Amino acid sequence: MLYIKNARAVDGSTGMDELADIAIVNEFIAGVGKALDIEEIKARYDVLEQDVQVIDAQGLVVAPGLVDTHVHFRDPGFTYKEDIITGAAAAAKGGFTTVVCMANTKPVVDNLETLQYIQEKGETTPIHVIQTATVTKGMAGKELVDMEALADAGAAGFTDDGLPILDEAILVEALNKAKELDLPVSLHEEDPLFIKQPGVNMGAVSEQLGYGGASCAAEDVMVARDVALAVNTGATLCIQHISSRNSVEFVRAGKRLGADIHAEATPHHFTLTEEAVLKYGTNARMNPPLREEADRQAIIEGLKDGTIDMIVTDHAPHSAEEKAKPLAEAPSGITGLETSLGLGIKSLVEPGHISLVKLMELMSTNPAKLYRLIPGSLTVGAPADLVIFGENETWTVGDYASKASNSPFTGWELPGRVHYTICRGRIAYESDK
Numbered sequence: 001m002l003y004i005k006n007a008r009a010v011d012g013s014t015g016m017d018e019l020a021d022i023a024i025v026n027e028f029i030a031g032v033g034k035a036l037d038i039e040e041i042k043a044r045y046d047v048l049e050q051d052v053q054v055i056d057a058q059g060l061v062v063a064p065g066l067v068d069t070h071v072h073f074r075d076p077g078f079t080y081k082e083d084i085i086t087g088a089a090a091a092a093k094g095g096f097t098t099v100v101c102m103a104n105t106k107p108v109v110d111n112l113e114t115l116q117y118i119q120e121k122g123e124t125t126p127i128h129v130i131q132t133a134t135v136t137k138g139m140a141g142k143e144l145v146d147m148e149a150l151a152d153a154g155a156a157g158f159t160d161d162g163l164p165i166l167d168e169a170i171l172v173e174a175l176n177k178a179k180e181l182d183l184p185v186s187l188h189e190e191d192p193l194f195i196k197q198p199g200v201n202m203g204a205v206s207e208q209l210g211y212g213g214a215s216c217a218a219e220d221v222m223v224a225r226d227v228a229l230a231v232n233t234g235a236t237l238c239i240q241h242i243s244s245r246n247s248v249e250f251v252r253a254g255k256r257l258g259a260d261i262h263a264e265a266t267p268h269h270f271t272l273t274e275e276a277v278l279k280y281g282t283n284a285r286m287n288p289p290l291r292e293e294a295d296r297q298a299i300i301e302g303l304k305d306g307t308i309d310m311i312v313t314d315h316a317p318h319s320a321e322e323k324a325k326p327l328a329e330a331p332s333g334i335t336g337l338e339t340s341l342g343l344g345i346k347s348l349v350e351p352g353h354i355s356l357v358k359l360m361e362l363m364s365t366n367p368a369k370l371y372r373l374i375p376g377s378l379t380v381g382a383p384a385d386l387v388i389f390g391e392n393e394t395w396t397v398g399d400y401a402s403k404a405s406n407s408p409f410t411g412w413e414l415p416g417r418v419h420y421t422i423c424r425g426r427i428a429y430e431s432d433k
Contacts, residue, residue: 001025001047002425003038004388007057011064011378012361022062024384027425032378057388060419063360064376065097065385068337069367070161070186070240070264070312073099073129076117077106082317082403084118087337088125090315090402092429094337095387095418098128100371103139104162110134110145112153119154126428127421128385130156130371135174135185141165144174151181156371159186161240162287164222166191168229175235184262184370186238187226189247190288194218199285199332201274203292209277211327214289216244223247227254230261238370239263241314243288245298252307262370263308267343268334270299272408280408282323282330286316300353303362310367311359313340317404334407339397341389342414349391350415356391384425393417 002024009020009032023031023038025045031038042052073087082090084101091099101118103109109118115131122129133155137143139162147158158178165171165187178185196202196212206213223239227250230237239251242263254261268286273293276284284290302308316333323330344359354362368375376385395417397409421429 001042001045001052002055002422003052004055004057004062007060007062007388009378010061010356010360012357012365013064013375013377014379015357016378017357020378022378024422024425027384029378029380029382029384032380055388055420059390060388061356061391062378062386062388064364064378065387065421065423066095066341066363067098067367067373068096068313068315068340069100069310069371071099071101071315071337072104072317073101074317075105075121076114081319084121084129085125086401086403087315088127088129090335090337090400092127092421092423093401093418094339095341095389095421096127096337097376097385097387097421097423097428098130098368098373100130100132100156102161103132103134103159108134108139110137112149115150115153115155126426127423132157132159134158135160135165136170139163141167141170144170144177147174147177147181151183157184157186161186161188164188164190168225172229172233175229175233175237179233179235183372184236184238186240188240189222189226190214190218191222194221197328198287199289200277200327201289201291203274205274205277209327216246216291219244219288220246220250223250227251227259227261230254230259231257234260236260236370237262241266241269241288241312242299242308243269243291243295245295248298248302248307252302255307262310263302264310264312265299265303265308266312266314267336267340267347268408270296270303271343271347276408282325282327283334283406283408285327285330285332286334287332300348303348304353309362310370311340311344311362312367313337317402318406319404320406323406335400335402335404336407338400338402339407339409339414341418342416343409345391345416346414384422386422387418388420389416389418391416
């Protein structure tokens with residue numbers, strides 16, 4: 001039995017924000033309240049005194065475990081960057097109890113064998129590791145995978161993340177099938193026609209660097225098309241890692257038209273702009289790229305008004321050797337699991353854009369709903385997947401649990417220090433005292 005006392009209980013699924021104690025027995029929440037009768041709970045579940053672990057959460061927040069529906073664990077095929085074990089450790093350190101992995105492994109997850117390998121290895125970790133499948137075979141954009149077979153085997157949804165699906169006929173077929181299966185399709189929206197060189201916004205910074213860059217149009221034209229397809233098919237569609245102010249407007253319009261359309265925002269896109277490339281070099285190179293301040297502000301407004309449903313990390317670990325290459329040769333992407341909560345508090349809550357309850361909705365409740373998971377909640381009978389953190393307690397980014405450290409935020413002082421991550425009623429991560 002775990003007994004968490006004196007906590008500030010914050011729940012994005014119910015709007016709860018109050019002082020409470022929480023008792024956990026047998027992987028589930030057994031009691032929540034300001035003055036729990038612990039003796040009664042112990043007697044009800046035949047718990048002995050020596051089997052009770054007390055966590056004094058005075059001054060700390062307890063919330064449902066965070067859910068990241070966009071991570072790359074690089075396993076199989078690229079395990080020198082990350083693997084399922086180290087990825088899960090990074091997630092737990094960041095307060096995440098559930099992650100949804102992208103399918104661009106090697107081989108890609110377009111077959112049952114690779115899917116099963118990841119599922120089985122994920123079960124050895126202390127958190128929930130869930131896997132998507134690709135939309136098309138080999139992520140080639142030409143032929144659909146056996147979506148029904150992969151769904152039956154436990155694939156949480158479908159995505160060719162990393163590559164756009166340019167063939168509209170293929171995408172419409174996929175959307176119709178996904179609707180039949182009641183699973184989401186998540187799309188990477190970058191048309192290569194509008195990309196001279198990837199990873200950096202086509203604008204003032206790319207001109208200064210003499211680097212071709214990626215235009216906002218690369219994202220805008222794909223999002224506009226796919227919003228229209230979502231309206232017409234009725235499928236659940238997610239726009240991944242949105243970066244452009246125009247794309248935010250397209251998603252907003254799609255929702256007004258009744259589409260079951262969703263959008264992700266990453267902490268780097270609502271915290272940084274293209275100027276970061278000048279300071280952090282390849283550690284600020286990502287797809288889609290960091291854009292202008294107006295784009296950053298539009299993403300924040302989208303998070304505030306519900307146009308953007310969820311915050312995800314797009315956790316993309318790479319080796320130091322890869323990121324040390326010149327800008328034109330280095331891979332795109334940054335690690336994100338260990339900094340996401342802190343950046344959400346720093347960039348969104350502290351400036352007053354959203355409340356902590358809203359942040360928990362964006363980082364836990366809504367991502368779970370998109371992938372047909374039961375959202376965590378601080379209610380009796382709910383699974384005991386929780387995070388305990390100090391909202392205003394600062395820490396310095398570094399000493400990563402991930403294999404990788406490719407982040408522009410290394411050395412930053414952030415709020416939101418995670419003390420405990422609890423999954424299935426067991427402590428998955430505990431900070432050093």
